[in-house]
Amino acid sequence: MSERQIQLEVLRYNPETDSEPRYQSYSVPCLNEWVVLDALNYVKDNLDPTLSYRWSCHMAVCGSCGMMINGEPKLACKAFIHEYTDQIRVDPLANFPIERDLVTSVEDFITKLASVKPYLIPKSDQPVSAGEFKQTPAELKKFKQYTLCINCMLCYAACPQYGLVPEFLGPAAISMAHRYNQDSRDGGRDERQEVIASDEGVWECSFVGACSEVCPKHVDPAGALQQVKVASTIDWYKEHLMPWMKK
Amino acid sequence: MNKPYVRSLSKTGWFLTQPRYKRYMAREVTCLFIFAYTFLLIWGLKRLAEGPDAFQGFLNALHSPLGVLFNLAVLIAAVYHSTSWFNVTPQAMPIMRGEEFVPGNIIVGAHYAVWAVVSLIVLILGV
Amino acid sequence: MAKSNKPIFWGLFAAGGTVTAFITPALALITLFAAMRFSPDMFTYGAIHAFAAHWLGKLVIFGVILLSLWHAAHRTRVTVHDFGVRADGLVAIVVYSLAGLGTLLTLYYLLYI
């Protein structure tokens, strides 16, 4: 297996001693089939044990290794070394505060995700004896792609509107609301609309589309947000122009 | 110790930082051309209402290097708007047939086909 | 959080975006030809007046201009914000007023024809 010497430029920040972040360069002998996460692990194991970053699964399912690789939001475990030149720059995920080195604070996203009630809210309570809620393949297909979201926040790092207006609920949270709204077993849309149809909700989005370009799971959050806009607009016209249509 | 470091985007220069942001801004700026062009149409309508001489005056005013340049710029902006608009229709309005989504390129292709037909009709009516 | 009223404008923006995407390039091509004096019997007063005098023609012209205006106005509001101007309320008043003015003028001229 071929080996390549890669210069890894990593943004470092130590809250105890630094007033601002700085780049540190490591020379890493990388195997061709490595991903950037392997290179970081090599640094941590052999060159500098103080380097902090998050990861867990090494297979693009846990969503914890998101970072900026040459300025692009990427999962470090899915960014293959052979796709890069001999110099690779690694920054913490954009638009999030840096906690330490490549570790960012994710509270804002977690709060927003929770605020859209990302779980099934059945239309009516049923006793267990009534059996399971049935769903046809077509009904499943309607929302399946949104279930693939791994909460990696790459879409937030790509979204300039989130970067400019931090109150914005953002792509993944609204896509997740849309996922449950599209679910035939769910009856919670009215509750979620209160949150996502607000100014800081979907209306802060101007369809830049960057979120869908960087999403590693092809969730297409940008598409979900446009569908939410269309549905919310139909709601609005129904409510204000045809009040007799109100349930 | 908790002392997070906050990086912020430049309010006025953020769109220069990535090619995809530049493409987005180009798409957004097309609306200024469409805005101005619509007022040109309204002005033409006014001259039309005022009679044949006034309308001829409108055409004469249009017949100038500036008129040609403006219309050319609007044409380019309008075509950019159309392509950027049609290309994202499958995202905004997916269509389901039975158990499957209709493939995106079919939806986009249908829009381009309708665009061609509408353009032809408008051109035949107008020329 | 309160539900937003942006849907009023976004509805017009989206409808207008679709109409302008289909029609504006062809229109601009025609007016470009007119500006270039491509052919002398193109763009005659008689033909255009006849189109605009018919109620169906009026309806088409009004629809196209109305939707073009409100599409452009709303997107301008967003774009101004994207360029870093944060006076969104003021910008909204200005662009929507322009669109409203254009709409009224169109209505007036069409009734006049």
Ligand code: SF4
């Ligand atoms: S939508 Fe895509 S980019 Fe955003 S958090 Fe989910 S998986 Fe990550």
Ligand code: FES
């Ligand atoms: S380590 Fe789990 S997604 Fe990369």
